[in-house]
Amino acid sequence: MIDIFSSVPNIYKLSSSNAEGLTLLNAFDVALLESGVGNTNLVKMSSILPPNCEYQEEIKLPLGALVPVAYASIVSDKKGQKIAAAVAAAIPKDKTKNGLIMEYENYDISKNEAERIVIEMAKWGMDRRGYEIEKIVSISAEHTVEKCGCAFACVVLWWK
Amino acid sequence: MIDIFSSVPNIYKLSSSNAEGLTLLNAFDVALLESGVGNTNLVKMSSILPPNCEYQEEIKLPLGALVPVAYASIVSDKKGQKIAAAVAAAIPKDKTKNGLIMEYENYDISKNEAERIVIEMAKWGMDRRGYEIEKIVSISAEHTVEKCGCAFACVVLWWK
Amino acid sequence: MIDIFSSVPNIYKLSSSNAEGLTLLNAFDVALLESGVGNTNLVKMSSILPPNCEYQEEIKLPLGALVPVAYASIVSDKKGQKIAAAVAAAIPKDKTKNGLIMEYENYDISKNEAERIVIEMAKWGMDRRGYEIEKIVSISAEHTVEKCGCAFACVVLWWK
Numbered sequence: 446m447i448d449i450f451s452s453v454p455n456i457y458k459l460s461s462s463n464a465e466g467l468t469l470l471n472a473f474d475v476a477l478l479e480s481g482v483g484n485t486n487l488v489k490m491s492s493i494l495p496p497n498c499e500y501q502e503e504i505k506l507p508l509g510a511l512v513p514v515a516y517a518s519i520v521s522d523k524k525g526q527k528i529a530a531a532v533a534a535a536i537p538k539d540k541t542k543n544g545l546i547m548e549y550e551n552y553d554i555s556k557n558e559a560e561r562i563v564i565e566m567a568k569w570g571m572d573r574r575g576y577e578i579e580k581i582v583s584i585s586a587e588h589t590v591e592k593c594g595c596a597f598a599c600v601v602l603w604w605k
Numbered sequence: 606m607i608d609i610f611s612s613v614p615n616i617y618k619l620s621s622s623n624a625e626g627l628t629l630l631n632a633f634d635v636a637l638l639e640s641g642v643g644n645t646n647l648v649k650m651s652s653i654l655p656p657n658c659e660y661q662e663e664i665k666l667p668l669g670a671l672v673p674v675a676y677a678s679i680v681s682d683k684k685g686q687k688i689a690a691a692v693a694a695a696i697p698k699d700k701t702k703n704g705l706i707m708e709y710e711n712y713d714i715s716k717n718e719a720e721r722i723v724i725e726m727a728k729w730g731m732d733r734r735g736y737e738i739e740k741i742v743s744i745s746a747e748h749t750v751e752k753c754g755c756a757f758a759c760v761v762l763w764w765k
Numbered sequence: 766m767i768d769i770f771s772s773v774p775n776i777y778k779l780s781s782s783n784a785e786g787l788t789l790l791n792a793f794d795v796a797l798l799e800s801g802v803g804n805t806n807l808v809k810m811s812s813i814l815p816p817n818c819e820y821q822e823e824i825k826l827p828l829g830a831l832v833p834v835a836y837a838s839i840v841s842d843k844k845g846q847k848i849a850a851a852v853a854a855a856i857p858k859d860k861t862k863n864g865l866i867m868e869y870e871n872y873d874i875s876k877n878e879a880e881r882i883v884i885e886m887a888k889w890g891m892d893r894r895g896y897e898i899e900k901i902v903s904i905s906a907e908h909t910v911e912k913c914g915c916a917f918a919c920v921v922l923w924w925k
Contacts, residue, residue, distance in 0.1 A: 566788055
Protein backbone atom coordinates (compact mmCIF):
# COMPACT_ATOMS: atom_id res chain seq x y z
CA MET A 446 0.00 0.00 0.00
CA ILE A 447 2.99 2.28 0.31
CA ASP A 448 2.94 2.87 -3.43
CA ILE A 449 -0.40 4.60 -3.55
CA PHE A 450 0.32 8.22 -2.89
CA SER A 451 3.98 7.66 -3.66
CA SER A 452 3.17 6.82 -7.25
CA VAL A 453 4.45 9.97 -8.88
CA PRO A 454 2.52 11.28 -11.92
CA ASN A 455 4.48 11.01 -15.19
CA ILE A 456 2.55 13.04 -17.77
CA TYR A 457 1.13 16.56 -17.78
CA LYS A 458 -0.87 18.93 -19.92
CA LEU A 459 -1.72 22.63 -19.77
CA SER A 460 -5.07 24.16 -20.47
CA SER A 461 -7.05 27.31 -19.85
CA SER A 462 -10.38 28.91 -20.59
CA ASN A 463 -12.85 31.58 -19.60
CA ALA A 464 -16.55 31.20 -19.01
CA GLU A 465 -19.82 32.64 -17.81
CA GLY A 466 -22.26 30.80 -15.55
CA LEU A 467 -25.44 31.13 -13.51
CA THR A 468 -23.36 31.59 -10.35
CA LEU A 469 -19.63 31.97 -9.65
CA LEU A 470 -19.33 28.22 -9.00
CA ASN A 471 -21.23 27.44 -12.21
CA ALA A 472 -18.85 29.73 -14.11
CA PHE A 473 -15.90 27.82 -12.61
CA ASP A 474 -17.56 24.52 -13.58
CA VAL A 475 -18.05 25.68 -17.18
CA ALA A 476 -14.44 26.91 -17.32
CA LEU A 477 -13.31 23.40 -16.31
CA LEU A 478 -15.47 21.88 -19.06
CA GLU A 479 -14.07 24.32 -21.64
CA SER A 480 -10.53 23.46 -20.48
CA GLY A 481 -11.08 19.76 -21.04
CA VAL A 482 -10.72 18.96 -17.33
CA GLY A 483 -14.42 19.13 -16.48
CA ASN A 484 -16.39 16.06 -15.51
CA THR A 485 -13.52 14.99 -13.24
CA ASN A 486 -12.82 15.55 -9.57
CA LEU A 487 -9.95 18.01 -9.42
CA VAL A 488 -7.76 17.76 -6.33
CA LYS A 489 -5.74 20.96 -5.91
CA MET A 490 -2.10 20.52 -5.03
CA SER A 491 0.97 22.68 -4.55
CA SER A 492 2.70 22.54 -7.39
CA ILE A 493 5.65 20.60 -8.61
CA LEU A 494 6.34 18.98 -11.97
CA PRO A 495 7.79 15.54 -11.13
CA PRO A 496 11.17 14.60 -12.65
CA ASN A 497 10.84 13.36 -16.24
CA CYS A 498 7.16 14.22 -16.36
CA GLU A 499 6.27 14.13 -20.04
CA TYR A 500 4.25 16.79 -21.84
CA GLN A 501 1.11 15.63 -23.64
CA GLU A 502 -1.00 17.71 -25.98
CA GLU A 503 -4.07 15.95 -24.69
CA ILE A 504 -4.78 13.59 -21.79
CA LYS A 505 -7.94 11.54 -21.62
CA LEU A 506 -9.23 11.65 -18.05
CA PRO A 507 -11.79 9.10 -16.83
CA LEU A 508 -15.17 10.64 -15.92
CA GLY A 509 -15.31 11.33 -12.19
CA ALA A 510 -11.66 10.38 -11.58
CA LEU A 511 -9.64 12.12 -8.86
CA VAL A 512 -7.23 14.31 -10.82
CA PRO A 513 -4.24 16.14 -9.30
CA VAL A 514 -4.02 19.65 -10.66
CA ALA A 515 -2.29 22.98 -10.04
CA TYR A 516 -4.46 25.87 -11.09
CA ALA A 517 -5.06 29.59 -11.09
CA SER A 518 -8.71 30.62 -10.98
CA ILE A 519 -10.51 33.88 -10.49
CA VAL A 520 -14.23 34.65 -10.48
CA SER A 521 -16.19 37.87 -10.42
CA ASP A 522 -19.79 39.03 -10.66
CA LYS A 523 -18.93 42.67 -11.28
CA LYS A 524 -20.19 43.46 -14.77
CA GLY A 525 -17.43 44.69 -17.06
CA GLN A 526 -14.58 43.65 -14.76
CA LYS A 527 -11.57 42.10 -16.43
CA ILE A 528 -10.07 39.02 -14.82
CA ALA A 529 -7.12 36.87 -15.83
CA ALA A 530 -5.45 33.62 -14.72
CA ALA A 531 -2.15 32.04 -15.75
CA VAL A 532 0.08 29.07 -14.93
CA ALA A 533 3.69 28.35 -15.84
CA ALA A 534 5.72 25.17 -15.58
CA ALA A 535 9.51 25.47 -15.52
CA ILE A 536 11.37 22.38 -16.73
CA PRO A 537 14.90 21.81 -15.38
CA LYS A 538 17.93 20.99 -17.54
CA ASP A 539 18.89 18.27 -15.09
CA LYS A 540 16.32 15.52 -15.69
CA THR A 541 16.86 14.00 -12.24
CA LYS A 542 15.37 17.17 -10.75
CA ASN A 543 11.76 18.30 -10.51
CA GLY A 544 10.23 21.25 -12.26
CA LEU A 545 8.15 24.00 -10.68
CA ILE A 546 4.60 25.10 -11.40
CA MET A 547 3.43 28.59 -10.50
CA GLU A 548 -0.07 30.07 -10.58
CA TYR A 549 -1.22 33.67 -10.79
CA GLU A 550 -4.58 35.37 -11.08
CA ASN A 551 -5.76 38.92 -10.65
CA TYR A 552 -8.41 41.51 -11.41
CA ASP A 553 -8.00 44.22 -14.04
CA ILE A 554 -5.09 42.68 -15.89
CA SER A 555 -4.75 41.05 -19.29
CA LYS A 556 -3.84 37.42 -19.86
CA ASN A 557 -0.49 38.55 -21.25
CA GLU A 558 0.32 40.45 -18.07
CA ALA A 559 -0.73 37.49 -15.92
CA GLU A 560 1.40 35.14 -18.00
CA ARG A 561 4.42 37.45 -17.84
CA ILE A 562 4.14 37.57 -14.04
CA VAL A 563 3.68 33.83 -13.57
CA ILE A 564 6.72 33.13 -15.79
CA GLU A 565 8.80 35.46 -13.59
CA MET A 566 7.54 33.59 -10.52
CA ALA A 567 8.56 30.23 -12.00
CA LYS A 568 11.98 31.59 -13.00
CA TRP A 569 12.56 33.03 -9.54
CA GLY A 570 11.56 29.76 -7.86
CA MET A 571 13.90 27.69 -10.02
CA ASP A 572 16.72 30.16 -9.44
CA ARG A 573 16.07 29.99 -5.69
CA ARG A 574 16.56 26.20 -5.94
CA GLY A 575 19.72 26.60 -7.97
CA TYR A 576 18.16 24.67 -10.87
CA GLU A 577 19.00 25.61 -14.44
CA ILE A 578 15.94 25.99 -16.65
CA GLU A 579 15.59 24.16 -19.94
CA LYS A 580 12.34 25.88 -20.83
CA ILE A 581 9.16 27.33 -19.41
CA VAL A 582 5.73 26.49 -20.76
CA SER A 583 2.76 28.65 -19.84
CA ILE A 584 -0.88 29.28 -20.57
CA SER A 585 -3.43 31.89 -19.59
CA ALA A 586 -7.02 33.07 -19.94
CA GLU A 587 -8.81 36.38 -19.55
CA HIS A 588 -12.44 37.32 -19.28
CA THR A 589 -14.62 40.38 -19.15
CA VAL A 590 -17.51 39.68 -16.81
CA GLU A 591 -21.07 39.80 -18.07
CA LYS A 592 -22.92 38.38 -15.10
CA CYS A 593 -20.80 35.73 -13.36
CA GLY A 594 -17.44 35.02 -14.95
CA CYS A 595 -14.34 32.88 -14.45
CA ALA A 596 -10.82 32.83 -15.86
CA PHE A 597 -8.99 29.54 -15.33
CA ALA A 598 -5.58 28.08 -16.18
CA CYS A 599 -4.14 24.75 -15.05
CA VAL A 600 -1.44 22.12 -15.20
CA VAL A 601 -2.94 18.63 -14.92
CA LEU A 602 -0.78 15.71 -13.79
CA TRP A 603 -1.63 12.16 -14.69
CA TRP A 604 -0.24 8.68 -15.28
CA LYS A 605 0.38 7.00 -18.63
CA MET B 606 0.51 2.36 -10.73
CA ILE B 607 -1.72 3.96 -13.32
CA ASP B 608 -4.80 2.65 -11.52
CA ILE B 609 -4.28 4.64 -8.36
CA PHE B 610 -5.84 8.00 -8.98
CA SER B 611 -7.71 6.63 -11.96
CA SER B 612 -9.68 4.32 -9.73
CA VAL B 613 -12.98 6.13 -9.83
CA PRO B 614 -15.10 6.09 -6.65
CA ASN B 615 -18.29 4.04 -6.99
CA ILE B 616 -20.42 4.84 -3.94
CA TYR B 617 -21.54 8.10 -2.33
CA LYS B 618 -23.46 9.44 0.61
CA LEU B 619 -24.79 12.83 1.64
CA SER B 620 -24.65 14.31 5.09
CA SER B 621 -24.88 17.62 6.88
CA SER B 622 -24.79 19.14 10.33
CA ASN B 623 -24.31 22.27 12.35
CA ALA B 624 -22.09 22.77 15.37
CA GLU B 625 -20.48 25.06 17.89
CA GLY B 626 -16.82 24.89 18.90
CA LEU B 627 -14.07 26.62 20.86
CA THR B 628 -12.78 28.23 17.65
CA LEU B 629 -14.02 28.34 14.05
CA LEU B 630 -11.83 25.36 13.15
CA ASN B 631 -13.06 23.43 16.18
CA ALA B 632 -16.65 24.16 15.12
CA PHE B 633 -15.83 22.79 11.65
CA ASP B 634 -14.24 19.71 13.24
CA VAL B 635 -17.34 19.07 15.37
CA ALA B 636 -19.59 19.54 12.33
CA LEU B 637 -17.58 16.83 10.55
CA LEU B 638 -18.03 14.50 13.54
CA GLU B 639 -21.78 15.20 13.65
CA SER B 640 -21.99 14.49 9.90
CA GLY B 641 -20.38 11.09 10.29
CA VAL B 642 -17.31 12.11 8.26
CA GLY B 643 -15.17 13.20 11.21
CA ASN B 644 -12.09 11.29 12.26
CA THR B 645 -11.07 11.02 8.59
CA ASN B 646 -8.84 13.15 6.40
CA LEU B 647 -11.16 14.94 4.00
CA VAL B 648 -9.61 15.87 0.67
CA LYS B 649 -11.71 18.57 -1.03
CA MET B 650 -12.38 18.08 -4.71
CA SER B 651 -14.38 19.73 -7.45
CA SER B 652 -17.19 18.01 -7.77
CA ILE B 653 -18.46 15.30 -10.03
CA LEU B 654 -20.51 12.21 -9.32
CA PRO B 655 -18.82 9.43 -11.32
CA PRO B 656 -20.96 7.40 -13.74
CA ASN B 657 -22.94 4.65 -11.99
CA CYS B 658 -21.87 5.87 -8.58
CA GLU B 659 -24.26 4.19 -6.16
CA TYR B 660 -26.08 5.92 -3.32
CA GLN B 661 -25.55 4.51 0.17
CA GLU B 662 -27.44 5.54 3.28
CA GLU B 663 -24.28 5.05 5.31
CA ILE B 664 -20.61 4.49 4.43
CA LYS B 665 -18.14 3.24 7.00
CA LEU B 666 -14.93 5.22 6.57
CA PRO B 667 -11.65 3.95 8.09
CA LEU B 668 -10.28 6.21 10.85
CA GLY B 669 -7.71 8.59 9.39
CA ALA B 670 -8.34 7.54 5.78
CA LEU B 671 -7.99 10.04 2.92
CA VAL B 672 -11.57 10.66 1.85
CA PRO B 673 -12.57 12.54 -1.33
CA VAL B 674 -15.42 14.92 -0.59
CA ALA B 675 -17.31 17.84 -2.09
CA TYR B 676 -18.60 20.17 0.59
CA ALA B 677 -20.16 23.47 1.46
CA SER B 678 -19.02 24.96 4.77
CA ILE B 679 -19.49 28.28 6.47
CA VAL B 680 -18.27 29.49 9.85
CA SER B 681 -18.98 32.60 11.89
CA ASP B 682 -18.18 34.01 15.31
CA LYS B 683 -20.82 36.76 15.17
CA LYS B 684 -23.32 35.93 17.91
CA GLY B 685 -26.85 35.53 16.56
CA GLN B 686 -25.79 35.31 12.91
CA LYS B 687 -27.60 32.73 10.81
CA ILE B 688 -25.48 30.61 8.48
CA ALA B 689 -26.46 27.83 6.08
CA ALA B 690 -24.74 25.31 3.79
CA ALA B 691 -26.15 22.95 1.15
CA VAL B 692 -25.03 20.46 -1.48
CA ALA B 693 -26.90 18.89 -4.37
CA ALA B 694 -26.01 15.96 -6.60
CA ALA B 695 -27.73 15.69 -9.99
CA ILE B 696 -27.93 12.18 -11.40
CA PRO B 697 -28.16 11.81 -15.20
CA LYS B 698 -30.69 9.64 -17.03
CA ASP B 699 -27.91 8.29 -19.22
CA LYS B 700 -25.92 6.00 -16.92
CA THR B 701 -22.79 6.24 -19.07
CA LYS B 702 -22.57 9.91 -18.08
CA ASN B 703 -21.39 11.53 -14.87
CA GLY B 704 -23.51 13.49 -12.46
CA LEU B 705 -22.75 16.92 -11.04
CA ILE B 706 -22.31 18.05 -7.45
CA MET B 707 -22.84 21.67 -6.48
CA GLU B 708 -22.13 23.42 -3.18
CA TYR B 709 -23.56 26.61 -1.73
CA GLU B 710 -23.19 28.43 1.58
CA ASN B 711 -24.11 31.89 2.78
CA TYR B 712 -24.82 34.16 5.71
CA ASP B 713 -28.32 35.20 6.75
CA ILE B 714 -30.22 32.56 4.81
CA SER B 715 -32.16 29.48 5.86
CA LYS B 716 -31.20 25.92 4.96
CA ASN B 717 -34.23 25.75 2.69
CA GLU B 718 -33.09 28.80 0.74
CA ALA B 719 -29.55 27.42 0.46
CA GLU B 720 -30.91 24.08 -0.74
CA ARG B 721 -33.19 25.72 -3.30
CA ILE B 722 -30.24 27.68 -4.71
CA VAL B 723 -27.86 24.72 -4.86
CA ILE B 724 -30.49 22.62 -6.66
CA GLU B 725 -30.85 25.38 -9.27
CA MET B 726 -27.07 25.42 -9.68
CA ALA B 727 -26.98 21.65 -10.24
CA LYS B 728 -29.87 21.86 -12.75
CA TRP B 729 -28.18 24.66 -14.65
CA GLY B 730 -24.88 22.77 -14.79
CA MET B 731 -26.51 19.60 -16.12
CA ASP B 732 -28.48 21.62 -18.66
CA ARG B 733 -25.26 23.35 -19.75
CA ARG B 734 -23.81 19.88 -20.42
CA GLY B 735 -26.91 18.80 -22.33
CA TYR B 736 -27.51 15.97 -19.82
CA GLU B 737 -31.05 14.96 -18.92
CA ILE B 738 -31.58 14.68 -15.17
CA GLU B 739 -33.06 11.57 -13.58
CA LYS B 740 -33.19 13.11 -10.13
CA ILE B 741 -31.46 15.51 -7.80
CA VAL B 742 -30.61 14.63 -4.21
CA SER B 743 -29.70 17.37 -1.77
CA ILE B 744 -29.02 18.09 1.87
CA SER B 745 -28.45 21.20 3.96
CA ALA B 746 -27.78 22.57 7.43
CA GLU B 747 -28.33 25.88 9.17
CA HIS B 748 -27.04 27.34 12.38
CA THR B 749 -27.52 30.38 14.56
CA VAL B 750 -24.17 31.31 16.04
CA GLU B 751 -23.66 31.31 19.79
CA LYS B 752 -19.90 31.78 20.00
CA CYS B 753 -18.19 30.00 17.09
CA GLY B 754 -20.49 28.14 14.73
CA CYS B 755 -20.38 26.09 11.54
CA ALA B 756 -22.93 24.85 9.01
CA PHE B 757 -21.70 22.00 6.84
CA ALA B 758 -23.09 19.82 4.03
CA CYS B 759 -21.21 17.27 1.93
CA VAL B 760 -21.19 14.53 -0.65
CA VAL B 761 -18.63 11.85 0.24
CA LEU B 762 -17.27 9.54 -2.47
CA TRP B 763 -15.87 6.12 -1.64
CA TRP B 764 -15.22 2.63 -2.93
CA LYS B 765 -17.25 -0.48 -2.16
CA MET C 766 -9.25 -0.88 -6.00
CA ILE C 767 -11.01 -0.31 -2.71
CA ASP C 768 -7.66 -0.25 -0.94
CA ILE C 769 -6.39 2.82 -2.70
CA PHE C 770 -7.74 5.71 -0.73
CA SER C 771 -8.47 3.45 2.22
CA SER C 772 -4.79 2.82 2.69
CA VAL C 773 -4.34 4.85 5.80
CA PRO C 774 -1.01 6.67 6.27
CA ASN C 775 1.09 5.19 9.08
CA ILE C 776 3.93 7.66 9.71
CA TYR C 777 4.03 11.40 10.29
CA LYS C 778 6.43 14.24 10.84
CA LEU C 779 6.13 17.87 11.89
CA SER C 780 7.96 20.78 10.38
CA SER C 781 7.81 24.54 10.11
CA SER C 782 9.65 27.48 8.65
CA ASN C 783 9.44 31.09 7.62
CA ALA C 784 10.56 32.62 4.36
CA GLU C 785 10.68 35.58 2.02
CA GLY C 786 9.96 35.39 -1.70
CA LEU C 787 9.45 37.41 -4.87
CA THR C 788 5.67 37.10 -4.46
CA LEU C 789 3.40 35.66 -1.76
CA LEU C 790 3.24 32.33 -3.60
CA ASN C 791 7.02 32.28 -4.00
CA ALA C 792 7.37 32.93 -0.25
CA PHE C 793 5.06 29.97 0.41
CA ASP C 794 7.11 27.82 -1.99
CA VAL C 795 10.37 28.73 -0.23
CA ALA C 796 8.77 28.03 3.16
CA LEU C 797 7.89 24.53 1.90
CA LEU C 798 11.49 24.00 0.77
CA GLU C 799 12.83 25.20 4.13
CA SER C 800 10.41 22.83 5.90
CA GLY C 801 11.69 19.83 3.98
CA VAL C 802 8.34 19.31 2.24
CA GLY C 803 9.14 21.34 -0.88
CA ASN C 804 9.55 19.73 -4.28
CA THR C 805 6.45 17.61 -3.59
CA ASN C 806 2.79 18.10 -4.41
CA LEU C 807 1.08 18.84 -1.12
CA VAL C 808 -2.57 17.85 -0.94
CA LYS C 809 -4.28 19.67 1.92
CA MET C 810 -6.56 17.60 4.11
CA SER C 811 -8.61 18.00 7.26
CA SER C 812 -6.78 16.77 9.75
CA ILE C 813 -6.67 13.53 11.62
CA LEU C 814 -3.75 11.50 12.86
CA PRO C 815 -4.60 7.88 11.96
CA PRO C 816 -4.55 5.27 14.74
CA ASN C 817 -1.02 4.03 15.49
CA CYS C 818 0.52 6.55 13.16
CA GLU C 819 4.20 6.59 14.06
CA TYR C 820 6.28 9.71 14.58
CA GLN C 821 9.40 10.06 12.45
CA GLU C 822 12.07 12.70 12.85
CA GLU C 823 12.51 12.78 9.10
CA ILE C 824 10.55 11.35 6.16
CA LYS C 825 12.05 11.12 2.70
CA LEU C 826 9.39 12.17 0.20
CA PRO C 827 9.77 11.32 -3.50
CA LEU C 828 10.16 14.39 -5.74
CA GLY C 829 6.81 15.40 -7.16
CA ALA C 830 4.85 12.87 -5.10
CA LEU C 831 1.31 13.63 -3.92
CA VAL C 832 1.71 14.16 -0.19
CA PRO C 833 -1.19 14.43 2.28
CA VAL C 834 -0.59 17.26 4.71
CA ALA C 835 -2.36 19.36 7.34
CA TYR C 836 -0.91 22.82 7.51
CA ALA C 837 -1.19 26.35 8.83
CA SER C 838 0.12 29.03 6.49
CA ILE C 839 -0.02 32.79 6.46
CA VAL C 840 1.45 35.27 3.99
CA SER C 841 1.77 39.04 4.01
CA ASP C 842 3.36 41.78 1.92
CA LYS C 843 3.00 44.46 4.59
CA LYS C 844 6.55 45.43 5.54
CA GLY C 845 7.23 44.95 9.25
CA GLN C 846 4.11 42.86 9.89
CA LYS C 847 4.55 39.89 12.19
CA ILE C 848 2.92 36.64 11.14
CA ALA C 849 2.87 33.23 12.81
CA ALA C 850 1.64 29.71 12.06
CA ALA C 851 1.39 26.61 14.26
CA VAL C 852 0.12 23.04 14.19
CA ALA C 853 -0.50 20.57 17.00
CA ALA C 854 -1.15 16.83 16.92
CA ALA C 855 -2.86 15.24 19.92
CA ILE C 856 -2.13 11.55 20.38
CA PRO C 857 -4.75 9.45 22.22
CA LYS C 858 -4.02 7.07 25.10
CA ASP C 859 -6.22 4.46 23.44
CA LYS C 860 -4.18 3.26 20.46
CA THR C 861 -7.28 2.00 18.61
CA LYS C 862 -8.41 5.62 18.33
CA ASN C 863 -7.25 8.39 16.01
CA GLY C 864 -5.46 11.55 17.02
CA LEU C 865 -6.39 15.08 16.05
CA ILE C 866 -4.39 17.71 14.18
CA MET C 867 -5.19 21.39 14.56
CA GLU C 868 -3.85 24.37 12.63
CA TYR C 869 -3.69 28.04 13.57
CA GLU C 870 -2.23 31.13 11.93
CA ASN C 871 -2.64 34.83 12.54
CA TYR C 872 -1.20 38.31 12.10
CA ASP C 873 0.56 40.22 14.85
CA ILE C 874 1.20 37.28 17.15
CA SER C 875 4.34 35.38 18.14
CA LYS C 876 4.99 31.74 17.36
CA ASN C 877 4.63 30.95 21.06
CA GLU C 878 1.17 32.51 21.17
CA ALA C 879 0.13 30.64 18.01
CA GLU C 880 1.43 27.38 19.43
CA ARG C 881 -0.36 27.92 22.76
CA ILE C 882 -3.64 28.52 20.94
CA VAL C 883 -3.32 25.54 18.61
CA ILE C 884 -2.54 23.24 21.56
CA GLU C 885 -5.73 24.44 23.29
CA MET C 886 -7.66 23.72 20.08
CA ALA C 887 -6.29 20.18 19.92
CA LYS C 888 -7.05 19.59 23.60
CA TRP C 889 -10.59 20.87 23.19
CA GLY C 890 -11.20 18.68 20.14
CA MET C 891 -9.96 15.53 21.88
CA ASP C 892 -12.04 16.36 24.95
CA ARG C 893 -15.09 16.88 22.72
CA ARG C 894 -14.53 13.34 21.40
CA GLY C 895 -14.12 11.95 24.90
CA TYR C 896 -10.59 10.76 24.06
CA GLU C 897 -7.90 10.83 26.73
CA ILE C 898 -4.68 12.45 25.54
CA GLU C 899 -1.33 10.73 25.87
CA LYS C 900 0.61 13.73 24.61
CA ILE C 901 0.49 16.67 22.26
CA VAL C 902 3.28 17.49 19.84
CA SER C 903 3.40 20.90 18.19
CA ILE C 904 5.53 23.16 16.04
CA SER C 905 5.37 26.77 14.91
CA ALA C 906 7.04 29.50 12.91
CA GLU C 907 6.98 33.29 12.94
CA HIS C 908 8.16 35.90 10.51
CA THR C 909 8.53 39.64 10.26
CA VAL C 910 7.77 40.66 6.69
CA GLU C 911 10.41 42.39 4.60
CA LYS C 912 8.74 42.32 1.18
CA CYS C 913 6.67 39.16 0.77
CA GLY C 914 6.77 36.75 3.70
CA CYS C 915 5.30 33.44 4.82
CA ALA C 916 5.06 31.53 8.09
CA PHE C 917 4.29 27.84 7.69
CA ALA C 918 3.80 24.82 9.97
CA CYS C 919 2.65 21.35 8.99
CA VAL C 920 2.01 17.73 9.84
CA VAL C 921 2.90 15.45 6.92
CA LEU C 922 1.40 11.97 6.69
CA TRP C 923 3.11 9.20 4.76
CA TRP C 924 3.55 5.46 4.43
CA LYS C 925 6.51 3.40 5.58
